[in-house]
Amino acid sequence: MNEELASNTDYCYYLAEEKAGHYFKVLHKQLIEKHYVPALTKDIQSWKLNHIHYPSLLSFFPRRKKKPVSKEYRSYIQYLNYTSKLDDYLERSISYIYMRDLGKALTSPNTESRVRNVVEQLKKNLLLDNGDKIEPFSMASLYKMAKKNGVESTMIWAIEKLKNVSAIIPKGMDVVHAQRKILKIIAGVVMNAIEEMEAGISLEERTNKLTKAIKIGYYYGLTYPFIDDLLDANILSDHEAKDYSNLIRTTLKEGNVPEFSEWKGKNKQLIQSIHSELKEAFLYIKANQKEESLEAFLQQSYVFFCAQEIDRLKHLSYEHYTNEELYIPVILKSSASRQIVRSLISAPKDGDFDKQTFCYGIYNQLADDFADLFDDWEEGAVTPYTYYMKHHHRRNDLINPFELYWTVIFYLIHHVYQSDKKTCNVILDRAINGLKRFKEKKGNKRYKEVMDLFASEIPAFNRLIQTMVQKADNVDFFDKLLRDQMVVTLKNEQKDQKEFFHTIKSVQSQINISLLIAKSERAFSSDDAIVDGANYSLNGNGKRIRPIIAWCMGVNEYGLDETEILPLVRSLEYMHTASLIFDDLPSQDNASIRRGRLTLHEVYNTAIAELTGLFLTQKAIEEQTNLSHFDPQTVLSLIRYTAKVTGDMCKGQAMDLESKGKQLTLNQLNTICFYKTGIGFEASLIMPAILADAKETEIAALKKFAYHAGIAFQIKDDLLDVEGDKGLLGKATGKDVENNHSTFASILGMEGARIEMWEHYCLALEALQEMSWKTKFLKHLLDYLVHRKK
Template sequence: MNEEIQINANASYRRAEQKANHYFKKLHEQVKKKTYVPILTKDIQSWKHNHIHYHSLLSLFSRKKGNANSLEYKSYIQWLEHTGKLNNYLDRSISYIFMRDLGKSLHSSNTQTRIKTIVNSLKRQLTDSAGTTNELYSLTWLYRRGQKEGIESTIIWLINKLKEISSNIPKGMDATHAKRKIIKIIAGVVMNEIEEMNGQVSPKARAQKLDRAIRLGYSYGLTYPFIDDLLDAKILSEKEEKAFTEWIRTSLVTGKVPKLGEWAGKNRELIRYIHRELKDAFEYMKSQQKEETRQYFFEQAFVFYHSQEVDRARDLSYGHYTNEELYIPVILKSSSSRLIVRSLINADENKEIDNRTFYYGIYNQLADDFADMFEDLKDEAVTPYTYYMKYHDKRTDLINPFELYWTVISNLIHHVYHSDKKSREVILDRAINGLKRFKERMGARKYDEVMGLFASGNPEFNRLIQKMVRKADDVDFFDKLLRDHMITNLNNDGIEKEDFLNTIEIVRDQINRILFIPKNEKNPLMKDTIIEAANYSLEGDGKRLRPIMTWVMGVNEYGIDQSAMEPLLKSLEYMHTASLIFDDLPSQDNASIRRGRPTLHEVYNIAIAELTGLFLTQRATREQASLEQFDSKAVLNMIRYSSKITEDMCKGQAMDLNSKGKQLTLEQLNTMCFYKTGIGFEAALIMPAILANAGKLEMDALRKYAYHAGIAFQIKDDLLDVEGDLNLLGKQTGKDAENNNSTFVTVLGFEGAEKAMWEHYCQAMEALQGGPRKVVFLKHLMDYIVHRDR
């Protein structure tokens, strides 16, 4: 390691530490003199007139409907709009973000104009989304937003990266928290980039800058799960942690990522993955820095990392930390985490913004530490609150962090934002909202205990604060609502996905048990070669997606008895397997491997394969005709529909054969793909719907979903044929190129095919959301289709 660079890194930390120490002494002096009390008392007395209202009985009843914690996300937005509160709600929310994340002064007319523009745009999105099919901040919404900005490929890249992270987060860490944190960091970087652009760039340049901001935000965001959260989770052994932290430190002080080398420890594969991801992120961030500002970026990064390390190294059982040791790392890590963002995007130097960001950080950190104090105490983490809780009765010199919190607020309002009325409004809104949320989460009794411990030495001021917590309203914020909504959605998504995978596993096993066709025992002279061949094809490692979809719709959605559905389930898999047998023949695709085994004509011969395909098709019709527990007219309609589907599948295969060696248009490819693949998905959904006498609106939504799901499935197949793993796919890759077939990749290119797949994903999801029945299974089926590796 270069000693000179190491000294420079330490010197940069000392400079930051001196600035933090100066700030802390200023705050400490105000705490001792309690100067914040008369100042904030006056501020709150003025502020409360906008937040304590006296209501009639009718309005009190209506107010209860507006509790953000008791209403769904969309319903709450609708309620705010209906009561005329939405504008102010969004204004204070965006104003807060401009202060916290962008270091802006609300006194500026330019800032106010920007806030108003964003509020109007966000309001349109929120009120429109209440009536549209796209869930706000869902993958569909995210991709649609990317399309508007011309950065679809960036969004696809990000979606794939977030999925990869989720699958690599080890036990003992929170994957939901990791994804949310990364998304939050990306949003912060993108906001800074947009403000730096100031609307004065071309659409092409804007797309390039947004692409860069998203990748930078992701790269920076990775440090939270793969450094901070990893080390906090105590997953690494002591020896591994020492090697890991030394590796991070070396990277920051030298500007070069050292090779990992041999890793001694049980977490070798995890560390290899993290090393690769962090190295790529580090190199990308470094490559995007201007040469003249690169040193400043590394200094800020080092200050942030080192302050986190100092903070993490403290031991709650040690009772002799000074106030400076407790608070200065907090000031440094809370301010440098956001100062990094401006250096990350090469923003022009602005000392006013940097100073506001520096002074603001501890306010946000103390609020977060207050909210998390009991979780931190359980983890034996040292924060100003946990340390005060443990040692306040033994250490009279300890600063009460709650008093320091109000001191910071007073200092921000009057010394950083120069008594600006709107800044005061937003900061006090946020402070009271934080206490209200804590009280709701912990309960009144626990809250009163906490306040009894942390209340300042001025009873009158304490009573005023608690009165505001009890009575003040219109203090909630959109980012908190969005955070809660995102966490709920991510958690629900995880539960739903697990249920989806369990359903597939359980139903697939049930279907596999009923597919076997018994031999003809009545005529022992007749060799059952066809039945043996059919069972060979059925025994392959098939996904069984189509009968599983039918089972879910029939049993879960329409309440049909499971045993009554069995003939239909068998018929669907017989039809699908027959289509694969024909598809693999030398006269068609000439495939030698299917479902991880030799194809049927390779094991037997072409004639037997052809007869087996015909046999399974007829067997499927026979199974459908045995659906005795349903209305005969419905069964007849279903068989008629099934026959038409089989005809169309044959047409689709004929189209495929006629297209070999020809360059197809996208329209021709979509049509052929639907007849080959999408129509099978449609049958799986429509056939149980016919038996259940579903309405036309539902049938139309299911048909539209199936159309786009089928094409998305085929596009994914085409993508896997180019880059898939033979061992995972169970069939040869590169067959399309070998047969000179037109595919979505050959017509659109790999990147274009990915975009087309996501377009069909969005249209399928929109069809599902627009229909009368929101089938959760089908939502996760689309996620499976676009993310599968086989």
């Protein structure tokens, strides 16, 4: 921006460091004098009355509902409700979020009221039994949540951005962690935005504020994978890391993103992609800030970045870091990270928020560092815990971070929150919960080793703490449940997607090998031309979606022999390829490029193309007659179904041609789409189901899925025709406009078409819930259909 801003930014860091140094001295003094021990001992003795329950006579009789072995999202909520613990669980969870993320004091009547309202609404939503079995944090659940708040378009935007960004994240970095962090940041910014909304705000203004909050949250969230995690991951060389850090530092000091110049290092393409994403993010944040809040954002971000950088450059083997060098950066980065969110939403200055956030930050950071202790140790990262583990034998002056953690808890309860009982309970709940989670995750033996090291200097207090860890109940938190569920969901998604694409690639290769048609021994040139034309069309770079679906459903879901259903698989691709040949003809769409090369009528002529299309439809029927391992009546039913499908597809194409130049309604377009496209998806699902003698209810559910998946597929095609990459698509774009076709994009607009696509996406997922068995394949197929680039 200018030199003045750069100077202000440096001065701001100096002031922040001075403030952090003063806070550290206060904490250090409290720790040395051990004031926290008697005060917290008294607090815990009072606190434990509500958390340690001794067995009564009735407890020896078995109850109908036992505590779940694993804290699976839905079953755990149901258990808490059944045991009448859900209200307290949600109360402490939301209270903690108001303290941690929103900087609120629980003593405020307004905060009390807001917490109570959120708890009531959350409980209602959690217990609402509407048959919705969609996984939390799946794309569908995020879309549905956004739809309730009128920001579905923005959530679609965020989901698509998240998918694109995930593809950039290099090997050596945790994609799931990056996705979780970005989603968490979005949620945090949205919570702050909602909290700042005035009573009586109009629906339009609320929607605008939520839209802005989601986008700002996403853009700010990018800094975690693309700055913090990237610099921590040892992916960049030392020289690259230094240049990249200077690039970030210059941006924050001057208020402008330097252009990407010549890059020295092997990661040029990666940095160029990240630079483009972060520049877009910075420009959006900058454009949506008031001048004073922009300056605050840059200053706080600079403080956060510099504190992170100081810690990042430390070496665990170096023996001479002072306590100030270890703890002041922790105070700076933990407090600045929360201040940044306030500036992002241009919230007014709040003295209480500033004080509470500043004092609170180190508590949360020390808790996080304890939870990540062994991961940080393995990576050689310097934190107060890893450094103490490494050097405490030789450095008697080192502060024990576990003791400082309890000192901070004491200071927060009795000096920041004025000994408020509810605040005390929530903070102690969280502290004991953190230790219990660590013990469960690492096991008793390792947990004892850690406690022997960090808690040995406070034996009586430690015995009390360990008794609470062993016996205390009702210290779980909803945000932790959500975090665990999010990690499980995202990891499963990632694993299943890898398996899905591996299956697709493998099956596609098998299908491609079996498709080509052998020539007959007759020497007529017309016969050669038709077979050559068929093989030319089949040889194109087709996705093979329909035969792949049939193969996967038949083999993986119904247990049919893969060699026995190959004729079915071939027949589907022959039918589909024939439909494309007809579709491309001059009398129909008049396309010159298909599957990355010239269409058949351009290579040969219209007559050969027409005859080849007819030949392939008959070849498809012939293949089905080769299903000799199945009951003849079943095969006859299959052929009867195929004949109807082929006829319906012809009707759909006729409807499409007749609609040229006409303004269609959405219902008319849906009908054409189903007959022209959706029915092909239906056939690929129903045909193997017929061979497997599936139940009628199952076939009905598959038809419903196919209907909505087919329309979602067509909408994506319409969107790609407007904004797709011609090189990736393998065909010309803009053909719908050229042919004067009504499409979802032309009727609804691009934004409306995306919303309609996601509506059908969700309806297709709901159809899968009606199946007697659950198939991951169809779910990931659906994801592929709406996110494909070609």
